[in-house]
Amino acid sequence: MSESDATKHPFYEETVSSQPIYGGRIISLQVDTVKLPDGETATREIVKHPGAVAVIAMLEDRMLVVEQFRKALERAQVEIPAGKLEPGEDPMEAAGRELEEETGYRARTIRHLRSFSTSPGFADEVIHLYLAEDLERGEVRLDDEEFLTCEAITAEQADDYLASGKIFDAKTVLAVSLWRNRTLTGQWRA
Template structure:
């Protein structure tokens, strides 16, 4: 699956004339592109490059596994579904299985891809691959050295309360809760 599709034939397509690297970090890089607009004028676009990420809606006994951790950009603790970035050359499904066990201590015996989506297409290329499982077995937690979190299993009602309280406010977890609710109401995603 190609995450990026160039559409030079589309009338809104912006041709890249120049790319200027600004920053290269461990997780992201920043560049400024000069583009030709559809009307022939030029403009600049600030672009965050990211290797992509995975997230997992994991249900255990009709409860969703979530992790609670501090998020520095928001300066607060957040409740989120298990997730993490893709390692170089890693397939999304393998990353989803890895992240689920690392953060929750549960292994998925089977997993289903629900959707892949962009997080902030106005300035970032990050694609998150969302997976689902309710086929879990106990494994082992393997947190990264700089990762501090707790895992819990919450009901749909608790998840909706966390949204109202602002404890859940990230897009991937909101999408997960709404998908879970749809599955509960209709039997499918």
């Protein structure tokens, strides 16, 4: 929905004012005062994020995943390769960059499956999900302060990781679901 279409929606909330609260390396936080459809005002706490990419990387009949510690959850978890967009960066290029940085593989074939919001109740982050196939070995180049391991898992391992909670984040749960759907239909549909 375009911004002009959004302003026509009967539940549109017009921003009256916006107050920056915090600006960090990855996110910023602002509090907006909005005019509600009934004419009253309310506040909305909004996390601003530059957006991210995530990659379903298929190595024959296995999917590449990484395991890393996530401080916000205070635990390690298994996820598909992903990372934030740099200012002005093309999402497809970012997907290829993140794939190689985290797994050491390059994709000869990469295509966009879909984009989705992560937490629209309070954040503007959008993740662009890509499918990477026909992989060739490259070089792992982790970011500073990034520690992870990579493995190629079977669909059965993915199911086990879901059941145990080792796979817990939405983008990876979606990736496994799309992979399972592909097994049933023969197509990657998002």
